[in-house]
Amino acid sequence: MADHDAPPGPTPAWLDRGTSEIFPHNPGSTDGTDNLVARIHSCDRPLRIKLGIDPTGADIHLGHSIPIRKLRAFQDAGHTAVLIIGDFTARIGDPTGKSDVRQQLTPEQVQHNAETYLQQIRPILDFDTPGRLEVRYNSQWLSQLDLGKTLELLTTMTVGQMLAKEGFAERYGQGSPIYLHEFLYPLMQGYDSVAVAADVELGGTDQKFNIAVGRDLQRYFGQTPQFGLLLPILLGTDGVQKMSKSLGNYVGLGEDPLTMYSKLEKTPDGVLESYVELLTALDWDQLPENPRDRQKALALDVVAQYHGSPAAQGAQQAALTLVQGAAGQAEAVPEFSMAAIAFPVKSFYLVSAAGLCGTSSEARRQLQNGAVKLDGQRLSDPNQTFATPADLVGQVLQVGKKKFVRLVE
């Protein structure tokens, strides 16, 4: 129920958790234009929470999951997540051809990447409740912008404002070339906010400038400007640098339970609390005091989010077996309990459920590629069916050379 006159009160825990900054923020204000809590209370409809997704890569990691988890919190509070797939820029690429980051992709590649992305975040976002999720492709409106409209967008900012942006300022100071089209990207991102009439835009702390551009453009086009909600950039499993696939300090959302678990149970002390805050709903004060147990609790919770509780428990058990059994090859094989699997089961599902492949489709591929063995015998038919656990118990299921489990009841 909307209550237009009440003071907004404190920021709810779901909104506050892990949030670096909300802007604008006038704490005592009851005005929904400068106080997000007041906006939440006073608005008679679900708010529209925008998050932009770059579909140039298919692999995403826990760093990417942070704004998705915040989106989920908004969904659970009754609001609408608006995911914007940045297919327009991905299709254009970097027209200079100088940047590896902005490779030009075909529409098919963009579509594939977007679908893979959505599949990977499916465990943490509400895809099912009606009205809670919109997925939009920004080529829908950006490809319609003619030169007159583009000129109009450009009039809203000055060269000085743009050069004050972090990144540009340093490059300009160093005499590194800044190509003119780079000035258009923040405006395009800002125009996305206009196109979807965003009430809130989520982003990393490095997105403040771009989100503010969106506010200016919305004001220019007669909309109430969005709020910015900034979230921290997650450090990697080295505890030092930003999580990144290229640095190898990442945990991929598509990784199998054992890999995920093994990485997370070694989370360095310096980042452990931020991982718990940003990646789980666990209460830090309720966790065991022993740092080793906290690492395990973190790892178990995160793996459960993506693979379910049984697989997480299995991974924990397997990790334990690996560590304890380091002396002998046989004992080093982790066990996977088939208790949670419904029989009869097809081979692709078994491989996936056992955490040896991130997705069912990967499992099918690996089977078809001949990379899967059961007790040393190649399994190549993804649809081969096993009637009961008894057909499998005690056997070692293996994908490639490094991933294997012993199947147990």
Place this chain on the structure above:
Amino acid sequence: MADHDAPPGPTPAWLDRGTSEIFPHNPGSTDGTDNLVARIHSCDRPLRIKLGIDPTGADIHLGHSIPIRKLRAFQDAGHTAVLIIGDFTARIGDPTGKSDVRQQLTPEQVQHNAETYLQQIRPILDFDTPGRLEVRYNSQWLSQLDLGKTLELLTTMTVGQMLAKEGFAERYGQGSPIYLHEFLYPLMQGYDSVAVAADVELGGTDQKFNIAVGRDLQRYFGQTPQFGLLLPILLGTDGVQKMSKSLGNYVGLGEDPLTMYSKLEKTPDGVLESYVELLTALDWDQLPENPRDRQKALALDVVAQYHGSPAAQGAQQAALTLVQGAAGQAEAVPEFSMAAIAFPVKSFYLVSAAGLCGTSSEARRQLQNGAVKLDGQRLSDPNQTFATPADLVGQVLQVGKKKFVRLVE
């Protein structure tokens, strides 16, 4: 006949006259990419000579005529003048609404201004010889530019290059805001060169940057880059500041013969030679030595270009009468000889031919507005016909309070 191997030789007089700079210019080269004379000699087709026209105003003056006269020289040498009416930007105006210079015009206003412009330059450009003139409206291609193509144009330049442009550099240094869309204008002008496949672009010396942008874009799109041919900015009749309507130091192409003549016969010594060079085909060394006579020769020649020789002679005579007869009112009335007029004649034509209105349509308007008198009697019908000179001889024809002639045989 194209001769690809001959050395280009000296710059022909018609090309050199009044020209400030041709770029690129490698004097000894026989390569048509860096020597315009070589290009002229080696090209098997007429060159395409571009000049952009701003249709935001309808009144043009002798300063505007300088590149038109150069265009005519190219036409006379067998090349094609490509006049580009900048209707796209005129229709958009300055989207910030901050500039008086870029008022937004309706398509009808743009069309009217363009037609008025063309009408005023008709006396000095060859409109009739087939293949010598193309008139293009740049909205034809600029309105088709989508965001992807615009991004592509923008990639061809850096912020640093743009800020090095005269005008931008000073404003940026002074901390005056430069709006981002201002960076697009040079690229749009440059893209015009691509759209018409220009071989040469004419412009004032202040246009070097924009013409060079056109070269870059042509190269980017696989064309041979155009040459730039820069012409001086004409000083006004005060001999000090740039000729400009707002400064009142101008001679309008649409002005009546007597007004034009009277302004030009007072051309200050300091600019007289440049006026002769830029506005006539007269040979300075062949002119009388007396500065007063040189002024008259300039005035007579320029008026004749726009109004024909008889009107110019009439204006000279009238000016003389005005000066000599300053003592008495009756003698101060200049005479207009009707010798060159074909009878019967309609009143609007008489008023125009007598140099009292710049154009026939203005004459019609003045008649309809009641501003015209014949021997003190109002003439209001533009189509009133006079059968013979005898009907008019000795009478005073007057428009408003300040313009009048005595009609003579």
